[in-house]
Amino acid sequence: MKGPAEKGKPRGATAAAAAARLAPALLGIAFLAGWEILVRSAKIPVYVLPGPIVILETLWRDGPSLLASLLVTLRITLLALLLAAVAGGALAFLMAQSRLIERSLFPYAVILQVTPLVAIAPLIIIWVDNTFLSLLLCAWLVAFFPVVSNTTLGLKSADRTLVDLFRLYGASRWQVMLQLQLPTALPYFLGGLRISGGLALIGAVVAEFVAGTGGTAAGLAFRILEAGYRLEIPKLFAALLLLALAGIAIYAGLERLSWLLLRRWHESALPRER
Amino acid sequence: MSPEPAAAQGVAQAPALLHLEGLAKIYSDGTRALSAVNADVRRGELVSLLGPSGCGKSTLLRLIAGLDQASAGKVRWLDDAGAGAAGGEAGAAGAAGTAGKLAFVFQEPALLPWANVFENVRLPLKLARRDRGSADRAVAAALALVGLEDARSAYPRTLSGGMRMRVSIARALVTEPSVLLLDEPFAALDEITRFKLNDDLLKLWHERHLTVIFVTHSVFEAVYLSGRVLVMAAAPGRIVAEVPVALPYPREGTLRTEPAYGERCRAVSRALAEAAA
Numbered sequence: 192m193k194g195p196a197e198k199g200k201p202r203g204a205t206a207a208a209a210a211a212r213l214a215p216a217l218l219g220i221a222f223l224a225g226w227e228i229l230v231r232s233a234k235i236p237v238y239v240l241p242g243p244i245v246i247l248e249t250l251w252r253d254g255p256s257l258l259a260s261l262l263v264t265l266r267i268t269l270l271a272l273l274l275a276a277v278a279g280g281a282l283a284f285l286m287a288q289s290r291l292i293e294r295s296l297f298p299y300a301v302i303l304q305v306t307p308l309v310a311i312a313p314l315i316i317i318w319v320d321n322t323f324l325s326l327l328l329c330a331w332l333v334a335f336f337p338v339v340s341n342t343t344l345g346l347k348s349a350d351r352t353l354v355d356l357f358r359l360y361g362a363s364r365w366q367v368m369l370q371l372q373l374p375t376a377l378p379y380f381l382g383g384l385r386i387s388g389g390l391a392l393i394g395a396v397v398a399e400f401v402a403g404t405g406g407t408a409a410g411l412a413f414r415i416l417e418a419g420y421r422l423e424i425p426k427l428f429a430a431l432l433l434l435a436l437a438g439i440a441i442y443a444g445l446e447r448l449s450w451l452l453l454r455r456w457h458e459s460a461l462p463r464e465r
Numbered sequence: 466m467s468p469e470p471a472a473a474q475g476v477a478q479a480p481a482l483l484h485l486e487g488l489a490k491i492y493s494d495g496t497r498a499l500s501a502v503n504a505d506v507r508r509g510e511l512v513s514l515l516g517p518s519g520c521g522k523s524t525l526l527r528l529i530a531g532l533d534q535a536s537a538g539k540v541r542w543l544d545d546a547g548a549g550a551a552g553g554e555a556g557a558a559g560a561a562g563t564a565g566k567l568a569f570v571f572q573e574p575a576l577l578p579w580a581n582v583f584e585n586v587r588l589p590l591k592l593a594r595r596d597r598g599s600a601d602r603a604v605a606a607a608l609a610l611v612g613l614e615d616a617r618s619a620y621p622r623t624l625s626g627g628m629r630m631r632v633s634i635a636r637a638l639v640t641e642p643s644v645l646l647l648d649e650p651f652a653a654l655d656e657i658t659r660f661k662l663n664d665d666l667l668k669l670w671h672e673r674h675l676t677v678i679f680v681t682h683s684v685f686e687a688v689y690l691s692g693r694v695l696v697m698a699a700a701p702g703r704i705v706a707e708v709p710v711a712l713p714y715p716r717e718g719t720l721r722t723e724p725a726y727g728e729r730c731r732a733v734s735r736a737l738a739e740a741a742a
């Protein structure tokens with residue numbers, strides 16, 4: 192029988208955990224305070240470097256309109272990420288079927304990956320009539336490669352002894368694929384997806400920059416451009432802040448997904464015993 | 466000394482089950498892992514392959530299982546145990562034909578990390594598309610055999626090394642094989658656990674009328690378990706001596722302290738030393 196006092200962790204460990212959680216927050220607050228003090232004491236004009244308080248005020252004031260733009264960008268980002276996961280996973284699966292297919296396709300995936308998006312985005316925007324689709328395509332282009340390359344690696348990483356075991360029991364290629372290679376590749380796929388999450392957001396923003404779409408369908412990137420032209424620097428910072436928060440949220444979401452799928456067995460998701 | 470040495474003698478008279486003829490293996494990088502290996506294994510026998518690290522024990526076992534192709538020579542199964550009804554050579558096709566009859570316990574437990582104990586043991590039956598009900602019964606029986614009924618829903622990472630090895634053995638037994646190949650299965654375990662699993666293995670061998678080929682680099686383990694020890698030497702890998710272990714079955718832990726056991730161990734050690742010289 193465990194008394195309430197014995198339950199859970201010892202007090203020292205709890206304090207350490209709390210400190211570990213608080214440390215980054217404290218550092219952030221100190222940084223922001225230093226920034227505010229610097230801006231005020233050196234009398235730096237807002238159109239050069241606004242202080243955090245001004246930025247927050249702007250965010251509060253322009254929040255609704257910025258949020259609408261954020262949603263536009265997020266929609267493209269998430270859709271691109273979803274398509275990258277599906278297409279990337281499918282392409283990796285296809286390439287795992289035969290060496291020939293892999294040899295034929297992989298170089299083109301690499302070419303797509305190494306071509307800078309800013310260089311081809313104008314072309315895509317000219318070729319694809321629909322703005323939304325062209326932006327989506329740009330974001331997808333940068334997002335899909337990590338999924339493809341990681342999943343391909345994962346599909347090839349099945350334990351050799353396990354492959355022998357499957358062979359010994361007369362497993363078909365299909366059984367090896369479904370019951371051995373796919374589960375082995377899952378953590379790799381999720382790792383690729385995490386990289387893709389950030390890239391999709393960057394891709395969407397870059398494409399919006401190039402497209403320069405205004406009006407109701409204006410994404411956050413356009414608002415940043417606009418604010419820059421008008422020297423509304425606090426608004427620019429507010430938009431940047433939102434963008435960063437969106438990036439963090441996407442990353443955290445994907446990390447959570449990864450944990451949910453792997454928590455039972457994969458090293459990356461195991462709690463550490465102390 | 467023994468009331469019934471019949472078990473060992475019965476084996477001596479049993480027909481050969483497996484015939485190795487001039488087996489050689491040269492890996493693609495030029496390593497000569499085996500050369501001219503000749504041996505017979507009789508039905509119902511428990512025979513050990515003993516030799517230093519790198520002498521080709523695993524290679525030989527893989528050839529027997531049909532997991533690799535021999536560069537020369539033949540693996541001949543003299544009944545349907547190894548290579549299906551045809552009784553032909555074990556090759557890649559032979560390995561497929563052996564499903565169910567031949568089981569392999571690898572040097573490491575080789576469990577699926579994403580599957581729990583029950584699912585891991587069920588794997589061979591799942592691959593053979595055995596129906597769910599009979600598969601589940603077979604898995605439960607195999608788990609009971611190795612004493613892991615209570616761990617059925619545990620994941621491999623939460624098990625001790627000895628328990629993992631037992632899962633691996635249960636998985637090998639679940640298809641009710643007649644031939645069991647074990648590649649240094651207990652090498653990574655502590656001695657206490659190893660002794661326990663040795664006794665478990667002897668019991669299973671006896672109860673299930675298995676033919677067992679047991680690879681080890683422990684003289685004591687080889688002598689304790691087997692009716693015959695095949696001593697191997699390295700570079701190139703070959704069988705250099707055959708030492709019979711004329712100790713009666715059933716064997717128990719007390720055997721380890723008996724003079725007769727020490728005597729046999731010395732004989733095998735001598736053969737091993739001569740092989741190395």
Ligand SMILES: Nc1ncnc2c1ncn2[C@@H]1O[C@H](COP(=O)(O)OP(=O)(O)OP(=O)(O)O)[C@@H](O)[C@H]1O
Pocket residue numbers: 492493494496497498516517518519520521522523524525682702
């Ligand atoms: N796939 C391979 N390719 C090339 N050489 C190999 C391969 N597998 C084994 N060898 C070589 O063949 C020889 C025999 O290896 P094997 O694994 O059969 O030895 P072993 O007796 O099982 O050793 P251990 O007791 O350490 O497991 C070694 O020299 C090894 O380096």
Ligand SMILES: [Mg+2]
Pocket residue numbers: 522523524572648649
């Ligand atoms: Mg070996």
